[in-house]
Amino acid sequence: MNNIALQIETQTSPVGDEFSALMAVVSPILQGLLFGLKQEVVDQCGGLEQMPLFMLPRAYRPGFGDCGICFEYAAHDAINRRVPSVIERVSDSLTRYCRVPGRETASILFGAEKTGALQIIGSPANLLTAESRILTGAQAQPPKLKQYIDKLTEAFRRSSQRSLLPSSISGLWKADLFLGNRDTDRWVGTTVKINRSQLEGAAGLRIGIVPARYGVGDAISLDHSKNLVICPLPYDGDFMEIFYTGWTIVQQFLAADARVPSAVFLPIGSHIMVAKFLQDRRDYSVLDVIRAMTPMAQPELLRTTSVPGTTAIEASTGNDAVTNVIAPQPMTIF
Structure with missing residues (x-):
């Protein structure tokens, strides 16, 4: 069992420059994708701490809905x-x-x-x-x-x-x-x-x-x-637009095998900069990349509280019914 506190992130200031605002939302998107992977997939990569960013598009399988x-x-x-x-x-x-x-x-x-x-x-x-x-x-x-x-x-x-x-x-x-x-x-x-x-x-x-x-x-x-x-x-609404833009960047980045996609898929400069930041760190673990993004994110855009x-x-990988499930879990949403 992993004793990890539930965290809530609250927007505390208006969106400033787009790049920093995007970094603030792409980070939790990546975290949600990582934590949403099936346990057996994570185990094959040596655990959550060892999962490299370049493996994320290969481990993540988009589905219907x-x-x-x-x-x-x-x-x-x-x-x-x-x-x-x-x-x-x-x-x-x-x-x-x-x-x-x-x-x-x-x-x-x-x-x-x-x-x-x-x-x-x-x-x-x-x-x-x-x-x-x-x-x-x-x-x-x-x-x-x-x-x-x-x-x-x-x-x-x-x-x-x-x-x-x-x-x-x-x-x-x-x-x-x-x-x-x-x-x-x-x-x-x-x-x-x-x-x-x-x-x-x-x-x-x-x-x-x-x-x-x-x-x-x-x-x-x-x-x-x-x-x-x-x-x-x-x-x-500025924050939701940033949130969905961050989702789009991550989707396109993963579809391009954790590389910067061509301009037709990601034509805006600030979006390409975020993808380039991720591509330059594709050999590092996802969690390390998330940590590297923290200083780049817009200060005080989000406040994290537990x-x-x-x-x-940890969820069961068997066929038994899962009980006591109330939480955000963005496995296949980004």
Whole structure:
């Protein structure tokens, strides 16, 4: 078991020069990719500390739904970093539409489907309290979320377990996020879809996060047919643009076998500079490259804080169901 504290990174100043801002976000992207690799792949390279950067594109295997997982992680990440254009909409969805009391809006990623060498970061016992309630919209006492986490994970992994859930939360196993306010300890099940047409309602789900649609408007709305509050996230906003640009750079860099891609794939000078920085260090371990990027990153763009009492736990590589999984895990999202 690896005792690694769960960390939350918060944007603390506006984006200055683009290169430094990109270095600040590419570093955690690389870290997420590394920690998302399957344990047997990491073992073949001698462990996390020994994995060279040039091996990352060979160890990482993009899969179906990568873009959707990326959007899920990016939404979760933006909420906890309190990106203004995102947190305002989410907070409004919670307080105005779902009537969740409180002001300290936060997101917990329910990653029951994720696998990786450092798959489980934190556990419900640490992130939730005995009084954490899941608000379902039903006229009844809200269930205590913590006592159902293991059952929800089992329901995600095994369809035979879904009938054992209370009717008010029978579809909560479909949740991608639990959104709520920490100061009141009240949460709602949330589904995140990059393709709005794939949005589905279910008992226990209250909010649906989707990208805004160009020319249609991006106002929060109620979808009565799905019984969901639709919360579109805007495309503008400086930090999210930097985040997605960083993702693009890493994707193109990996597709070029950890080398600077040709100009048609990465035509902007500052983006090429980031890729060149990585290429020059392709023989070093990924973790050493991440350490080398730290002095180059924009000072005070991100503030890293640790959540007390959380640890990273190595995931099983067997076929057993994974339990106690609530955490960001960006294995195939970048």
